[in-house]
Amino acid sequence: MSKPVVTLNSVVIRFAGDSGDGMQLTGDRFTMDTASLGNDLITLPNYPAEIRAPQGTLLGVSSFQLHFADHHVRSPGDAPDVLVAMNPAALKANIKDMPRGATIIVDKDEFIPRNLTKVGYETNPLEDGSLDSFHVHAVPLTSMTVGALSELSLTRKEAERSKNMFALGILTWMYHRPTEATEKFLTAKFANKPEILQANLLAYRTGWNYGETTEDFANSFEVAPTKMPAGKYRNISGNAALALGLIAAGEKSGLQIFLGSYPITPASDILHELSKQKKFNIITFQAEDEIAAVGAALGASYGGALGITSTSGPGVALKSEMIGLGVMLELPLIIIDVQRGGPSTGLPTKTEQADLLQVMYGRNGESPAVVLACSTPSDSFEMAFEAVRIATTYRVPVFLLSDGYIANGSEPWRIPDEASLPKINVEFAKTQEDFLPYLRDPKTLARPWAIPGTPGIEHRIGGIEKADKTGAISYDPANHDFMVRTRQAKIDGIEIPDLIVDDPTGDAEVLILGWGSSYGPIATAVEVLRANGENIAHAQLRYINPFPKNLGEILNKYQRVLLPEMNLGQLGMMLRAKYLKDIVGFNVVRGLPFSTNELVEAAMGVLHV
């Protein structure tokens, strides 16, 4: 007898456990199976900086949240409908986010006095009534997993490790997800470890069967596929999309990619992704430090390659002087900053948008560089491509800002047709008489990209101020003033698309303006506000230096502008300074993306003054 099926429009699930429990993998698999079913989704991994924090403690809790629906979703969701807690620590760390009536699935075996005491539970929450307002499923995950694997010659410890697959099996049954892809994934992952493969498959299937047969779960749930534009889709994280954007731009420009990088959270995956794709003739260079990473990239650009460096905020701080040389040499250079909580080491695995002023102004002298910001995981593909277009066309350093939220978060991505991607035209200086290395293109103000190996254009460049046109050392006051202004004018004149405003009625009085990764949370809040009858416009900046040409006009069109930022008001300061327009900031720095509720509340305050 099969159980009744309940249809839902949208579900938010949070998997939580010890950082060694495999929660990120479990979440990833559920995400892939959900994506392949055609649901739109957004994910939010959240894990501690320590690789293995002390077991069973609040510090060591790692979680993975997934929001999927039968409609378009843009945020990972404020409040989970379902929490899977692998131990008391995971329950305690997450229970405050759970709304009454939510479903909680716990590993009952872990709720023993020692584990409870470790996280400060005086009584067992499974027995003391404190969870009465939730639907609690206390499942003996560990013992059932061990029991299911008793036929295999594994130690108890080894067998226990598959309990995450048991939990995944239950959830897969519960939400009617297909099992083939995960089975295929496990088969590939453990191809060389047949025992472990057997264990994982068995735990996964037993979990599924448990859901199907036990009376503990009365219903299963269905979420119909989302209506999405026709096309071929895959699920993608921001870091992966960014890496693909770079590779695509490398192919479309005909330039060899040279990535100089030093490992740093949360940017290292870009180094990993590019290192995996050497068959695209990509050079990846793991340098001795952040400075060497950007230095080698700049050296490669000087030689005619596409020099890129990937890092996070502390790395940008170290690279500043070399980026200043890039500004002076006027060579293409791409600096990817996957922002994390700061200052100093800050919150390495959490998200923040507080490097904006650093990348804008954090160099000595007047040192303008282009600044772009990715707005969603999949937008990272497009913005990486844009970064390459701008860097090579204008021969300038380009910062590409991402952050921990979109770098590690994922969403479905409609795969672009390779042939539809534009070609990036690159021209190197040719052999000529009386070559002038700083003679500019009148339209772009770019100087020639004059690479070694070209006869007749041998020349010397460096960090000392250049004479206009000849590039020779010059200490002339008027020349310095001219060159400083020219470098600025070059950035100001870069052609970028106008800012698009989402203002369906055309007569909203309030604009909610965001930049970068706040796109999803803001768009979700705007949907909620409009559903409640509010009239509000939304625009999301992806080009920050230069700003879109129509930005001033847009700001002035609205009576009030609300600007949420995961910092203390950095873009707000820039906008006030440039446009003399007052901005209402909404600033939160908790290391997490904005919740829909807090944005709605902030907007209501501005809508009804």
Place this chain on the structure above:
Amino acid sequence: MSDLTLTKKDFTSDQEVRWCPGCGDYSILSTMQAYLPELGIARENIVFISGIGCSSRFPYYLNTFGMHSVHGRAPAIASGLAIARPDLTVFVITGDGDALSIGGNHLIHALRRNVELKILLFNNRIYGLTKGQYSPTSEAGKITKSTPLGSLDTPFNPISLALGAEASFVARTVDSDRKHLTETLRAATAHKGSALIEIYQNCPIFNDGAFDAVKDSDTKEATLLQMIDGQPIKSSKFGVIQKGATFEVVELSSVDESQLVIHDSHNPDPSYAFALSRLSGSELTHVPVGVFRDVARPGYSSLVHGQLDEIIKSQGKGDLSKLLSGNDTWVVA
């Protein structure tokens, strides 16, 4: 040799040279300009990259490609260039402060990787451009503007440092000895991987006479222990003998010539070259000059490109369409 018939003039740029009168850099520059035609490499395929300091102005005066970059970072920039463009011949021009203080990290890593760079370290044992502070090679106790009571630092021995960093080619020469400098450049450019040449260079303004012992005609013959492959290591008065696990300098008159160490820069054991590097320190009593170590090890850039060629050969060139699709897709009709 190619059919290029370039002369010293072809390698001289139109820039006015702006070092202090009497600076050792003039002699190094002139020797380099005279040597380059012999290399047989077209000007456009030669690049000089420098950091910051007096010596780092060097690239401006050569009519090749050149970059005057960031203090201490020339080996990093040059590594990127040499890896991206294995067809180029890349020189790094640096000084004792640039290479051993602010840029120490990049120097050791370039050497350990064996990037195809020819690194010329002008060692004048002083900060010249900032007007006279002690450097990482200044002798302990040195009185300078920043050490009025004497420096407390133990100096680096650049040769020992380079050997410790797994350098495959390490040599020492002196600015004013054009012939020896030219021979050393020749050996360094013939070497396939990284080459480090320490050049003792006089700063006439802030550290004049620091190298008199190895430059004055009445002392240098006895001070300089010549390292020539296949020949005994000796000066006009002194020679090097094996003593236990290490070497010792003795008066030639006290030993039979057959007891002297016969130089072998290709000795695979780095402790041989290291022991030689310890024969001199700050005091310059006995100074080995020539090539300490010259062993064959694959250059980094050739390894990088070898890896790329191999993966492309075995898997084929990357297909962008396939890459964008990945392995796990679904279709919405």
